[in-house]
Amino acid sequence: MDKEITEITESLKIHSNELAKLGSELSEIQFNYKVLDKTDHTYWEKRVDDFKKYHDKGMEYYKKIHSMMSLVEKDEAGMFLLRISKLHQLGDKLFELLGEVKENPNIMSSKDKQQSKWSKELKEQLIEQSNKTLHHEMDMNANFREFYEKHLKKLLEDQ
Numbered sequence: 001m002d003k004e005i006t007e008i009t010e011s012l013k014i015h016s017n018e019l020a021k022l023g024s025e026l027s028e029i030q031f032n033y034k035v036l037d038k039t040d041h042t043y044w045e046k047r048v049d050d051f052k053k054y055h056d057k058g059m060e061y062y063k064k065i066h067s068m069m070s071l072v073e074k075d076e077a078g079m080f081l082l083r084i085s086k087l088h089q090l091g092d093k094l095f096e097l098l099g100e101v102k103e104n105p106n107i108m109s110s111k112d113k114q115q116s117k118w119s120k121e122l123k124e125q126l127i128e129q130s131n132k133t134l135h136h137e138m139d140m141n142a143n144f145r146e147f148y149e150k151h152l153k154k155l156l157e158d159q
Helices: 003-027 040-072 074-103 118-159
Strands: none
Touching: 003 040, 003 118, 040 074, 040 118, 074 118
């Protein structure tokens, strides 16, 4: 039993170090979910690229968290995997909407009083999807912090 705990703890330490590295890389990307009324095509092109990098690195980060969780608590790890799947779906939809705005950046103009219904709806969808994705990610982080305090902290500190 002690050997098994030692192996799990060693594996957790490795995952923890890898997670810290991924977290640093993720923070360097510094994607902001706030939607701005910019109509510049280059801005939206960069925004799409930045989100793609951020989302890909974020998925890698959350999968590493799942790996850590599954070493200790399989049921909670399974629930976290569902959250990862939902984040992936939310991110795909946000990426799609960002791409549409990139193709038609003028829809973001708040000065255009003659905006079509389609433009207004797309802008609203983008804001809503951005908020959903942000809040889901915040919930995932809170869930992991709680899991860490409950299951991992003592294991990682004892060794």
